[in-house]
Amino acid sequence: MLNRYSFLVLLTSFLMLISWACSSGQKKIPLNKAPSPPQKEEKTGRATAPATAPVSESQNNPTNPEQNNKTAELEAQETPSTTEEVYMLIQEAQEALEKGDLDEALVLLDRAYSTLLKIEASTDSPLYQEKNDLRILLAQKIQQVYAFRLPPPSTNHKTIPLVENNWVLLEIKSFQTTERKFFEEAYRCSGLYRPMIVEEFKKAGLPVELSWLPLIESSFKPRALSRARALGLWQFIASTGYRYGLKRDRFVDERMDPVKSTRAAIKYLSELHDFFGDWTTAIAAYNCGELRVQNVIRAQKIDYLDNFWDLFTNLPYETARYVPRFIATLLIIENPEKYGFNLPEPEPGLTCETVTVSKPVKLSVIASKLGLDQNLLIQLNPELRHDSTPNYEYQLRVPQGYAEQTLASLNEVPNWIPPEAVFGWHIVKKGETLGLIARRYRTTVQAIVRLNNLRSATLIYPGQKIKIPGRAQGLTPAEDEGSPSSVAANQDNPSGKTITYVVKPGDTLFKISRSFGISMEKIKNDNHLESDNLNPGQKLIIRLN
Known part of the structure; x- marks a missing residue:
C-alpha cells in the first residue's frame, strides 16, 4: 500500500514538472516574430484573432496619425474591389x-x-x-x-390549380354568354400559332397549359394592340420587349414576331416563377408587373400570406380578374361539353421556310409574283410594320416549297421606299397645350415638336394645324390636306400659307418671329406695324413661306 502511494506521488510530481516546462517555453516569444496568419473564418465571416499578437511600434503609439491615415486608405481601397x-x-x-x-x-x-x-x-x-x-x-x-x-411538372393540376371558386365561375359564365363569340373565334385562331408555342414551352420545360395565355391576352392575333400600347401575341409593352431582346426599328417590331415574342415570354414567365414560386402569382405578375405584386405582398400584415388568392382582393381589378379568367379558359378547353361549348376546329398551323432578303420589298408585290394571297405572307411575317421587308438582311418566311421561286422573283421586284412618318392632323383648340395633346394621343411632346419642326414646345395657338405621330382615333388622316377654317391659302403667296395669330399676354414680336421662323421685319411689314409693341388680343397676319 505504501509503495503504491509513493508511486502515485512521484507520478504526479513528474507530470507537474512537464506541464511547468511547457508553459514556460510558450511564453518566450521574440519581439520580431512575424505575425501568424489569421485562423479559419467562422460562419459570421469574421476572422478569429490570433492567440498571441505581435508587438509593433504602431501598437506602442496608437495615436500615430500617419499610420491611421494609411490604414483608412487601405480599407477604402479594399472594399470596392x-x-x-x-x-x-x-x-x-x-x-x-x-x-x-x-x-x-x-x-x-x-x-x-x-x-x-x-x-x-x-x-x-x-x-x-x-x-x-x-x-x-x-x-x-x-x-x-x-x-x-426540379423536374418539369408533368400535370396541370400540380402547377396551376384548377379551382372552381366564385370568381372563376363568374368568368366561365361571361365566356358562356356575352363573350362566347370572342372565345370561340380566339380558339379557332389558336391553331395558327399554338403548335409552335407548345413546342417552345416543351423545350423550356414549362407547363404547356401556359400556351393558352395568348387567348385572353390577344385572341392569338400577333398584331393585337391594347390601350396601354402593349403589342403582339404576348402583349409586351416596349420597355419589357427591350428587356427580353425584342428589337424595334423603322421596319420591324419583334413584339409582333410569333416565334421571338414566344421565346421572350418564356424567359419572362420563368423569371417570375423563380421569383414568386407558384404559377398563379407569376401569371398575375405577368399581367401587371412583378413590382406591383411584390408591393402587395409587402403590404400583407402576415408575411406568409403570399399565395395568389391571399393577394387577390388587393390587386388591381384587371389583374385580379386575369388569373380566374385564365383558369376558366383551361377548364372550358379541358371539358367543353361540361360547360356547354361545341368548340370549332382550330385553323391548321402555319408551315414555312425562310429566304434571305436584303432590300425593301412590299409583301403584296412578292405575293403577286408568286400567285399567292398577300394575307398569307402577312400572317407569316406579322412583325413587318409596313408589310415590307427592311433595307437590311432579313429572313423572310414564305410558304413551304416557295423559297426558290421567291429568290428568283426578287430581282424583278422594285425597291419600296417607306414613308418618312405615319401621322395624322390635329387642330389646336383654345386652352390646349402640347402636353395635353400628347397625353390624349398617347405620344410625347418631344415627338410632336420634332415632327412639326417647332421652335418652341410652349407656343401654339388655337386653330393651328399640327401633325401627331401615329394613327390614333380622332386624328384627321394625313391624306386629307384640307386646311382648318382659321388657316386659309394666301392667293398672293402661293408658296406658303397665311395664319391669323392672336397675341397672348407675355408675347413679344421677337418671340413670335422665332416661333414661326420668320423675321420681325416681315411681320411688321405684313401688319403695317410702326413699332415692336404688341397688345394682348391683337391679331397678326403671319405669312409662312
Whole structure:
C-alpha cells in the first residue's frame, strides 16, 4: 500500500514538472516574430484573432496619425474591389447556369457569399445597403439554380390549380354568354400559332397549359394592340420587349414576331416563377408587373400570406380578374361539353421556310409574283410594320416549297421606299397645350415638336394645324390636306400659307418671329406695324413661306 502511494506521488510530481516546462517555453516569444496568419473564418465571416499578437511600434503609439491615415486608405481601397469581386462571381455563376452546369454555378455563388461576408460596413454607410442588396441577389440566384434542378411538372393540376371558386365561375359564365363569340373565334385562331408555342414551352420545360395565355391576352392575333400600347401575341409593352431582346426599328417590331415574342415570354414567365414560386402569382405578375405584386405582398400584415388568392382582393381589378379568367379558359378547353361549348376546329398551323432578303420589298408585290394571297405572307411575317421587308438582311418566311421561286422573283421586284412618318392632323383648340395633346394621343411632346419642326414646345395657338405621330382615333388622316377654317391659302403667296395669330399676354414680336421662323421685319411689314409693341388680343397676319 505504501509503495503504491509513493508511486502515485512521484507520478504526479513528474507530470507537474512537464506541464511547468511547457508553459514556460510558450511564453518566450521574440519581439520580431512575424505575425501568424489569421485562423479559419467562422460562419459570421469574421476572422478569429490570433492567440498571441505581435508587438509593433504602431501598437506602442496608437495615436500615430500617419499610420491611421494609411490604414483608412487601405480599407477604402479594399472594399470596392471586394464588392466588384462579388458581382464578377455572380456573373460567372449566371453564365454557368445558362450552360446547364448547376454544380459550378452553386460553387461560384458560395464563393460570392463567402466574399460578401468579408465586407464590413457600418449601418449608416451606403455600403451597408449595397451589401444587403447583394444578399438578396445571391438568394434569388441560388433559388433559381435549385428551380432548375426540379423536374418539369408533368400535370396541370400540380402547377396551376384548377379551382372552381366564385370568381372563376363568374368568368366561365361571361365566356358562356356575352363573350362566347370572342372565345370561340380566339380558339379557332389558336391553331395558327399554338403548335409552335407548345413546342417552345416543351423545350423550356414549362407547363404547356401556359400556351393558352395568348387567348385572353390577344385572341392569338400577333398584331393585337391594347390601350396601354402593349403589342403582339404576348402583349409586351416596349420597355419589357427591350428587356427580353425584342428589337424595334423603322421596319420591324419583334413584339409582333410569333416565334421571338414566344421565346421572350418564356424567359419572362420563368423569371417570375423563380421569383414568386407558384404559377398563379407569376401569371398575375405577368399581367401587371412583378413590382406591383411584390408591393402587395409587402403590404400583407402576415408575411406568409403570399399565395395568389391571399393577394387577390388587393390587386388591381384587371389583374385580379386575369388569373380566374385564365383558369376558366383551361377548364372550358379541358371539358367543353361540361360547360356547354361545341368548340370549332382550330385553323391548321402555319408551315414555312425562310429566304434571305436584303432590300425593301412590299409583301403584296412578292405575293403577286408568286400567285399567292398577300394575307398569307402577312400572317407569316406579322412583325413587318409596313408589310415590307427592311433595307437590311432579313429572313423572310414564305410558304413551304416557295423559297426558290421567291429568290428568283426578287430581282424583278422594285425597291419600296417607306414613308418618312405615319401621322395624322390635329387642330389646336383654345386652352390646349402640347402636353395635353400628347397625353390624349398617347405620344410625347418631344415627338410632336420634332415632327412639326417647332421652335418652341410652349407656343401654339388655337386653330393651328399640327401633325401627331401615329394613327390614333380622332386624328384627321394625313391624306386629307384640307386646311382648318382659321388657316386659309394666301392667293398672293402661293408658296406658303397665311395664319391669323392672336397675341397672348407675355408675347413679344421677337418671340413670335422665332416661333414661326420668320423675321420681325416681315411681320411688321405684313401688319403695317410702326413699332415692336404688341397688345394682348391683337391679331397678326403671319405669312409662312
